[in-house]
Amino acid sequence: MGNEMVIDQKVLNDCLNDITRALLQADVEFKLVRHMQTNIKQVINLDHLAAGHDKRKIIHQATFDELCRMLDPGKPSFVPKKGKTSVVLLVGLQGCGETTTCTKYAHYHQKRGWKPALVCADTFRAGAFDQLKQNATKAKIPFHGRISKGVERCKKENYDLIIVDMSGWHKQEAALFEEMRQVYEATQPDLVIFVMDSSIGQAAFDQAQAFKQIVSVGAVIVTKMDGHAKGGGALSA
Numbered sequence: 001m002g003n004e005m006v007i008d009q010k011v012l013n014d015c016l017n018d019i020t021r022a023l024l025q026a027d028v029e030f031k032l033v034r035h036m037q038t039n040i041k042q043v044i045n046l047d048h049l050a051a052g053h054d055k056r057k058i059i060h061q062a063t064f065d066e067l068c069r070m071l072d073p074g075k076p077s078f079v080p081k082k083g084k085t086s087v088v089l090l091v092g093l094q095g096c097g098e099t100t101t102c103t104k105y106a107h108y109h110q111k112r113g114w115k116p117a118l119v120c121a122d123t124f125r126a127g128a129f130d131q132l133k134q135n136a137t138k139a140k141i142p143f144h145g146r147i148s149k150g151v152e153r154c155k156k157e158n159y160d161l162i163i164v165d166m167s168g169w170h171k172q173e174a175a176l177f178e179e180m181r182q183v184y185e186a187t188q189p190d191l192v193i194f195v196m197d198s199s200i201g202q203a204a205f206d207q208a209q210a211f212k213q214i215v216s217v218g219a220v221i222v223t224k225m226d227g228h229a230k231g232g233g234a235l236s237a
């Protein structure tokens with residue numbers, strides 16, 4: 001657009017097509033991208049703009065606003081408060097990086113003055129507790145292995161951020177969904193985070209929806225962004 005002398009409908013379309021291509025290449029869902037295009041075209045009517053208007057600036061602003069709207073969930077996210085106990089439950093597909101993310105999340109908050117503790121609710125995978133224990137020990141974060149007792153004990157010991165690591169879900173295991181519901185009821189979390197491997201791409205919407213039907217998911221964390229995946233699926237999730 002910067003190289004064109006006259007800004008007309010063709011230039012606007014080319015510009016929107018460039019943005020569309022970039023978003024699709026970054027795994028953003030087609031429906032969302034088409035919606036973005038339609039909204040921008042609705043806001044900008046080049047034929048009706050009076051002379052003297054800076055068309056580049058108007059297109060730029062409309063595009064910027066629309067891209068921001070794609071990122072806006074419409075309500076503020078849950079923010080744990082220091083000194084007040086919050087329970088955060090992490091759920092996700094098997095191998096998505098939940099256990100690793102639990103420790104990262106705890107470490108992030110510990111460095112900022114919270115008093116976090118980790119609780120392992122993964123009863124399916126052999127070695128899950130040992131993995132959490134290893135990570136937690138390295139990051140110097142207290143941990144517990146038994147879900148209900150662990151959460152109760154952490155509350156008594158005045159931890160203000162209790163992070164619960166749920167078993168990774170595998171589609172075939174209906175029992176895990178039931179367990180997730182039970183853990184949800186037993187821990188009454190203030191926030192449920194859906195942990196999503198960035199490489200699932202376009203499947204993100206369906207996965208996130210399947211989880212949301214069982215527990216009230218309030219946030220998404222995208223993992224493995226250090227690989228080649230683009231993570232645009234997070235917008236759908």
Ligand SMILES: Nc1nc2c(ncn2[C@@H]2O[C@H](COP(=O)(O)OP(=O)(O)OP(=O)(O)O)[C@@H](O)[C@H]2O)c(=O)[nH]1
Binds near residue numbers: 094128168169225
């Ligand atoms: N490259 C990369 N690897 C990661 C990341 N997060 C986790 N992993 C790796 O992904 C693998 C699975 O991670 P876990 O944290 O065990 O995943 P999980 O979802 O708890 O696994 P289950 O308990 O079996 O469901 C491990 O080898 C991790 O080291 C990340 O951000 N980047």
